[in-house]
Amino acid sequence: MSHEPLDPSNPFAAPSTLPYGLPDYTRIRTEHYLPAIEAGLAEHRAQVEAIATDAAAPTVENTLEALERSGRLLSRSLVAFFNQSSADSTPEIDAIEEAVAPRLAAHLDAIHLDGRLFARLEAIDAQAAAGELVLEADTAWLLHRTITTFVRAGVRLDETAQDRLRELNAEITRLQTVFGREVLAGQNAAAVLVTEEAELDGMAPDARAAAARAAAGRGHEGAWLLELILPTGQPQLATLRDRAVRERLFRASSSRGLGGEHDTRPALLAIARLRAERARLLGYEHHADFVAADATAGSAQAVADILERLAPAAVANARAEAAELEPVLREDHPGATLEPWDWAYYAEQVRSRRRALDEGALRPYLELERVLADGVFRAATELYGLTFAERRDLVGYHPDVRVYEVFDADGSGLGLFLADYWTRDAKRGGAWMNNLVDQSTLLGEQPVVVNNLNIPKPPDGEPTLLTWDEVTTMFHEFGHALHGLLSAVRYPSQSGTEVPRDFVEYPSQVNEIWSWEPSVVRAFAVHHVTGEPMPTEWVDTLLEGRQDGEGFKTTEYLAAALLDQAWYRLAPDEVPTDPEQVEPFEAAALERAGVAFAPVPPRYRSAYFNHVFSSGYSAGYYSYIWSEVLDADTVEWFGENGGLRREVGDTFRAKLLARGGSVDPMAAFRDLRGRDPRIEPLLVRRGLTAAATA
Template sequence: MIKITKTLVTLGLASVVMQSAALDMDGMNGTTARKNPLLEQSKLPFGAPDFRKIKTSDYLPAIETGIQKQREIISAIVSNPETPSFENTIIPYEESDALLDRVTSIFFCLTGADKTPEIAQTQKKVMPMLTELGNDISFNKLLFDRIKYVYDHEYAQLKGENQKLLETIYKRFVRSGALLPEEKMARMKEINLRISDLQEKWGNTLQDATNDAVVWVQNREELAGLSEADMAQCEKDAQSRGGKAPYCIVIVNTTQQPILASLDNRDLRRRVFEASIHRADGTGLFNTFAIVTEIARLRAEKASLMGFKTYADYSLENTMAKTPEAVYQFLNQLIDVYTPKADTETKEIEEYARRTMGSSFQLQPYDRFYYSAKMKKEMLNISDEEIKPYFNVDSVQLNGVFYAANRVYGLTFKERKDIPTYHPDMKVFEVKDRNGKTIALFYSDYFRRPTKRGGAWMSSFAKQSRQRNQIPLIYNVCNNAKAPEGQPSLLTWDEVTTLFHEFGHALHGILSDCQYNTLSGTAVARDFVEMPSQFNESFATIPEIFDHFALHAVTGQPMPKDLKEKMLGSINFHSAYSLGENLAATCLDMAWHVLPESQVPTAAEAKQFETEALRHVHLLNSQILPRYSTSYFNHIWGSGYAAGYYSYLWTEVLAANIADCFAERGALKPEVGQDMRNKILSRGNTLDLMQMFTDFTHMKQPDAKSLLKARGME
């Protein structure tokens, strides 16, 4: 997942390098003055944030200063007596919020990855300020008049990135409501402010709900089935969360909890599963339905103000899919293939369970992973516990993720222990191209903690921009369990592919070669942005890459050939489940966002609405629930994937098509990687996205059959 909250908050407004000095006072009498390090260009290599100097108290005044600076620049643009031009209007606007962008890029990293109470309080103050700024800019008639003049008079004469930048900026203003009459514009401002408030409340509530949903375990015997390392992690998690019991099981962000595959105690499996699905829909403090339904109503109203039938119609206008009808057509093709395979899979698991539990045993969703794992062990003679010792997180990163990037794109990575981070778990690597030139810094923060929200994502402290002479400063965040001191931290296969996935996003940022910040890196449509990450997962299973990272954490020996063959052959074992949970979540997202305002349910009706929405598309399945249920679906309520979660499946098709091209031409051949880099990964949003896909694959349209084949369903 790419983290795009910051971009949305600032309404996609572009930014620029500026320097400013500001003073804040330390000490009770204000006698000791210090410069706010966020308001100065960092003196560290490549402009890396200097976390040794930054204090939590620095963020609010720095953001306030950044807002003021951008307001001053906007004022200068609209006051310019010269005829509007690309040079005196578009470029200054593109460069108007560099200071603010630099500060908020750092701040919003912490709100997701290390959200202390102090950071949370600052965020509460910051969000309304940023939304108000975005409104004031988006609805600044004098500014828009200048931009429109340039668009009307210079667009046809401009070339390349200049033309694309002008088009992007102009259309963003139009989509924000710049052409609305005054009364509708005023209402749009109110909607934007309220949605900002609700999303900030959502983020805090969901994180608190997930932390509160931990399942406390009184004795070691209840954890039977877990490895010693997993039991140690449960003990460590309990200690870090107040020690209400000797052990606790932490709830991860998805509906199904991976730990259910190992727990022998059925009642504990039930407790864990119910804690997951009810984390945010109960009668306590953490019910999110009131937030959800108000956001849905406001989005529907916003779409109506803009002249669209539904929010989905509005949201999809600038994507590859274009319309809700196209999304549903795509999804229905997959549902038709998936449904019979899912029914067969469920029947097989239940019949297997009845061999040991009796003919009356009724398979429950919290049993599915457990008995599927046992079937996998019996049928394929393989289990997660056998393979995890070969997936040490350090080896996966260095000998897998980085090694693949070296073989395919010619990149090398050198750890920089001299560059500070916001948390000791974070690592920093200098990224060099095959010619030895430094092209990026890459930060990785892989281990979970109470101050980090669930999931995995990529974002940046700074995007690549030739205009700003800025190399990209990219980071990945995950939520893997950290082993006790002195022991290796081991991953499941799903976690291995997550590292490759998120680094695919990172490569999209690292390899960017664009003039303007607005167009660089991952600044593409949702139904394209997940393609590089999904594609990068394919390298994990290429034998040469796999053999290079799948090394025993203690002995350093490669995974034995027979175990490797069984492991790779088992990847698509019971694969209908993962497709089904994704399809169900996608259809939930669409169901909420194809509603006109008058049809959005109340908070009390939300749970029933979810049930009926799934029934309508034939995905109401007690065994295969949505990957995210409505009450904890952060992608669509807290991030930028509203009416866009389909993009994971859509881009999986693109990724599978591209992986097929790599396989045909030579998956690890540098010339193939260079072609991918030249035609897609370096281009950002400077070209038509379908054209980029066609340029590399020579395919006029994506072929969904590749997805089904890759998932072992054809």
């Protein structure tokens, strides 16, 4: 690896001079990343070595805070790089990522396995324990978390075990990159090309135009391309009347990665096996226990207990919903059996009959710009006093990206929000939030956060009309953004979403409730052509139907969460070695967990389960339902205190959002709620009250 100083002309050589430290995307090119990362690794190694060999006695300032201040070149180059690799990748970016990933793993190992650094941290801890040193609460928590990180990284293992650990970490990191790259490539390759417009019957005109644009973009003029999103269920399944096309789309989605050019099975099996070996090396029974031990769950058994408690009631609800759908299916197809590709379409038919409202009728009232300004931003203004101004003078990492400056209630600048909502072949599937700059008073930095979605892009000049799921996803991801934007911590490693994985979804899920707030819905649900508000009775019907389909939604989610746990509760020698064993393992795991209900497949099958084989949710996909216990309880708290009110928002901000990872997260929850969380609000919300006695 190069140790040459970084060329001063490289955009990463010095901190960005743009507002809030936004990376200067007018200057950044692919060729700048690798030299900056390599120089950043070398600089950080030198800085850490200086801390480890400091002749002065260990102090908070020369050890703990020095570690927090170190690695700034590496940090600013990596956050920009990984943001681009997920949102706007290229073969060149992919190659850099595959080369850099194991180096980065080795770099982190070199820090966390350094006995000299660990001894300094333990010395500070001993001083505090003896009463010789009084630490501020956030510093004490930082010290505790840093020591925990070193221990979990293996600092107390012998040299032979540490050498093996380094090998495992490097290979796991490399394979994660391979898996993610193949998932994206397979997702693009599996898009369904339709050449007869009659087969698109039922598809809204704007969605049809977006499909035509996508087809033309790949050289298929006069055709329509149904691009895939990451989950198993595809939005078009709710509207396409042609059952054969629906089946074709579903099979394309659910078979991704199961063989062929973009087979992900060898990588996922290797990842599962290596993580299992690493967990054993570190003293845990399996990877699921390793993950849960450092989360609010505490143990894999606690995770299993809640998932097993919810699964039977969820599946019972899904079966009841299926019984409603089958007679409607048979009106069109006598004698047919309900299949996964039928569910969304006939659920929409049943809903429209029951409530005289369907997705197609809603979409003209759900225009992206209006939802963002009068929905997402409006709720943040009412709750926290925030205001937003688009900065057309600032450039994002792709032409689709829009940059907004965020102002606090007193008019002071708070940070930047980047919105990247449209899908493209170079963007990985799903929706997510990234930080480009972490808030930190130690470093004097304010936050820059990104939200990514994958909404089909309409032809130029046409509006982007959303599904209701896309509306709630916008609110969800902006909840993550608020966690970053409203952070008010000292240390960068405690900024915003730097909390346990099974806590990070909590604030984002809380923010979803404002997409259902009647006053907010009435503000953003306006016809994009006529300007007429959505009819009041439609809004009422929409809100009344909030629990529609909860059996399906909960079952598909739990199936994925239980599948994640199944892979990561294996010992190394229990992980299959033959890729052909992936599907039988998956089927057996779902059957064993009681969620093998054919019309409701898992939200993600193993072969494209990016969350747990490429991103940071391995053995942690349960986090969404775990966090929802806190979320549903907090929604009750909002209701008890007047709902969408500034005073209530300020309390939630001060006691939870602003504190980021500077305190024990459950202590922050108890400070807000005055007690431990209760599961009952979740059971009511999800229609799972039958689980209350389980």
